[in-house]
Structure formats: C-alpha cells, structure tokens
Amino acid sequence: MKYVNLCKNKIPSTISSIREPEAKSPGMFAIVVVLIILGVLGGAFFLFRDKIKASFNPIEVIANVSTASLKETDGRTNILILGSDQRDNGAESGHILTDTILIASISKVDNDVVMISLPRDLWVKDYQSKINAVYQAGEAAQKGGGGPAISKSVENVLGIPLHYYVLVNFDIFDQIINTLGGITVNVDTAFTDYTYPIEGNEAATCGKSAEQANKELETKSDLEVFPCRFITIHFDTGPQKMDAKTALEFARSRHGDNNEGTDFARAKRQQKIIMAVKDAALSTNTLLNVSKLKDLYDAYANNVATNIDLSTVQAFYTLSQQVDLHNMVSVVLDDRGDAETGGLLYSPQDSTLYNNAWVLLPKAGDYSQIHAYVQKYLFGVKSK
Numbered sequence: 001m002k003y004v005n006l007c008k009n010k011i012p013s014t015i016s017s018i019r020e021p022e023a024k025s026p027g028m029f030a031i032v033v034v035l036i037i038l039g040v041l042g043g044a045f046f047l048f049r050d051k052i053k054a055s056f057n058p059i060e061v062i063a064n065v066s067t068a069s070l071k072e073t074d075g076r077t078n079i080l081i082l083g084s085d086q087r088d089n090g091a092e093s094g095h096i097l098t099d100t101i102l103i104a105s106i107s108k109v110d111n112d113v114v115m116i117s118l119p120r121d122l123w124v125k126d127y128q129s130k131i132n133a134v135y136q137a138g139e140a141a142q143k144g145g146g147g148p149a150i151s152k153s154v155e156n157v158l159g160i161p162l163h164y165y166v167l168v169n170f171d172i173f174d175q176i177i178n179t180l181g182g183i184t185v186n187v188d189t190a191f192t193d194y195t196y197p198i199e200g201n202e203a204a205t206c207g208k209s210a211e212q213a214n215k216e217l218e219t220k221s222d223l224e225v226f227p228c229r230f231i232t233i234h235f236d237t238g239p240q241k242m243d244a245k246t247a248l249e250f251a252r253s254r255h256g257d258n259n260e261g262t263d264f265a266r267a268k269r270q271q272k273i274i275m276a277v278k279d280a281a282l283s284t285n286t287l288l289n290v291s292k293l294k295d296l297y298d299a300y301a302n303n304v305a306t307n308i309d310l311s312t313v314q315a316f317y318t319l320s321q322q323v324d325l326h327n328m329v330s331v332v333l334d335d336r337g338d339a340e341t342g343g344l345l346y347s348p349q350d351s352t353l354y355n356n357a358w359v360l361l362p363k364a365g366d367y368s369q370i371h372a373y374v375q376k377y378l379f380g381v382k383s384k
Helices: 027-053 057-067 131-141 146-158 171-179 210-217 244-252 263-281 290-303 310-322 368-379
Strands: 076-086 096-107 113-118 164-169 183-187 191-197 230-235 238-242 304-306 328-332
Touching: 076 146, 096 131, 096 146, 113 146, 113 368, 131 146, 146 164, 146 304, 146 368, 164 171, 164 290, 171 244, 171 263, 171 290, 183 244, 183 263, 238 244, 244 263, 290 304, 328 368
Parallel strands: 076 164, 113 328
Antiparallel strands: 076 096, 096 113, 164 304, 183 238, 191 230
16 A cells, blocks of 8 residues: 545434544553563663563563564554453453543644544444454454454554554553652642543433433533533642653643643643653663563563564664654544534434444545545644
8 A cells, every 4th residue: 555645512312323422541641661671671672671671581582673664654653453342241251342532643744643543433334343343353253363453454544554563452551650659740830620521421321311401411510411421630830750640641741721621731640641651761769670560561562462463672762862752643534513623524314234233434435535634744844
C-alpha cells in the first residue's frame, strides 16, 4: 500500500438501544508511555546488556540489536496501537475487544508524532462487525491472526501502511508507574472535577428507567440524574508525587474548573504525565537498577502482544531520543463535529443491516474523505 501524497443527549425509549459510551482508557498518553518503555529497555539493554543478560534469559537476542532498523514509508513509521478490553462477564466473556484504537505516525524527518484515533463503533464490511471485534475474529480464524487482521482493516480505513502493531492490556500503565515508584508532576493550576467518571459505571442508570431519566434530563444535569456514575477529584498546585491511579485521574479529567476543562488543558496535563514517566524511566535510579529493568520488561512482556521483536527495540530507543513529544498532533475521527475537525462519520437511523447495533459509517460512502483528511496531517504544511 502506498501513500497518496495530498500534501447532552436524550436516552432512547428502551435501555437496550442506548449508545454505549466510549470506554474510559488511558488512551494516547498511556500508549506513548509504552513506547517510552520500549525506548528505555532498548537503551538499557544496549548499555548494560551483559549485566542484564546474566539476570534473565529472554533478552539474549539483544546481541544483534545494533543492526536493527525501523520500517518506514516516506519517512514515517506507523504503529497501530490497540487498548484491549478482555471481558470477564456476560456475552463477551473471554473475548478481546480493542476498545481503544490509535495510530502513532512518527516522522524521522520532522521528528513529530501524529496520533490518529478511530472509534470502536466503526463498521467494517469485511467482517460485518464493529472494528473493535476484528482482532478477536482474526484470532478465531488463526492463532496470531488478530494483529494482521485489524492492521489490514485500519489500513483500508485510513489509506496508510501500518508497519507495526501493539496490543496493550492497560494494566501495564499501573504496573509501570508502580515499578518506577510513582512519578513527580508539577501541577500548574489547581482544579476540581465534580464529574469524573467511575470506571465501569459509565452507562449505569442509577436505578432509573429510560422514561424517568429522559424527563429529569430536561431540567437537570447528568450529575444530578446519574450521581452513581461520578466521583469528585481535586488537585492543588505544586510538585506532587503521584501513583498510577492519581496520574490517570490527573490526565483524564475533562470537566475541571479553573479553565482545566478544555481539550488544550487536558492535552497539556497528559504531556506532563508522559514527560514525568520518561524522566523517571530514564533516570540513573532506573537504568542502573537491574531488578527494576527486569520488572519493566516483565510488565511489557505480560501485557503487550506485538510484531515488534526484541531485535527492533534498540531502533525504538534511537527514535525515542530524536522525537519531540511536545511536537505532537492528535486527530480524532468521529460523528461529533464538522468535516474540518474530523467529523467524517455518521450513525445510520436504521440499524437492521448492522446487527441492530449502534454503528458509525463514513459520510462519503467510502473511505476517500478519511484518506484525504489523514494525508493532510501527515504531509500537509505545518503551522509555524
């Protein structure tokens, strides 16, 4: 595949037809954390491989690491990053649903990163399902086939080649920060978020029928109608030591006061978390601690399925030294804005052709509009 260089809602009358909210996940910044750990492991293995190899066998292949190079097309390395949601209960028990789907496109020329987010509800014809079920379908067809299957689907949607894929169990985020002993973040602005969503309660009805909830929503806020969905979080200014739970709350908050409820403020907080993890991971306290490096490797090995082998880790380390994480652009494709801001999808009124599920389809009828939109961000003229 080649690039084309183009230099508050009412609840339905039945609870079963409610649009399922987007899963709350660490998202973009957790993904970058995983890439940082790849870089840390690569750098540590390169500098201390004799000592580390004596401690655990799985990295013996690192001896050939210096000859590795990253795949790329037109100067960009594209990585499909999937956040897995393995259901333990209900009809989806035992299935792996990739409810977070991100593409990190890293330029070796401009040293920038473009993060593209795809909604899990995007319908794909080849599998007659939502895109978040394609990985499971690929695995069911052939063991190890999940990554290639969803990679092909995403390539068709975006019109770009994908060189690597990474399936991440987001438990890794907690494990990494705990292994690092927490991170230190300087909070610039104090804020309180009274509607921070409780994990797993995002769609809770709080004991109310759809009719009752709809009536209350006419005059009341979501917090008043669904208090069981939210908790209150607060942050003071100044340097703070954060564990994984606190770091996630700090980065995820969307409704903080004191001007901290904007996308810009949230992106800035996420960058703080990314840089704090990077500082902790690349500190001498980490790099000279073989036990800690082994724990980081174990966290990675136990929570990541990928086609990135250990012989490629050193190349990621080299890349991590070049990329400017502040020079990062986030692109979201959804049905909630206009075409200029990524609103290239829509939900059909009649869902009978889509297993009666709430799905998203391209407004253009095919993926051509999405291809052009993505090309603009990858190869368009960047603002000064």
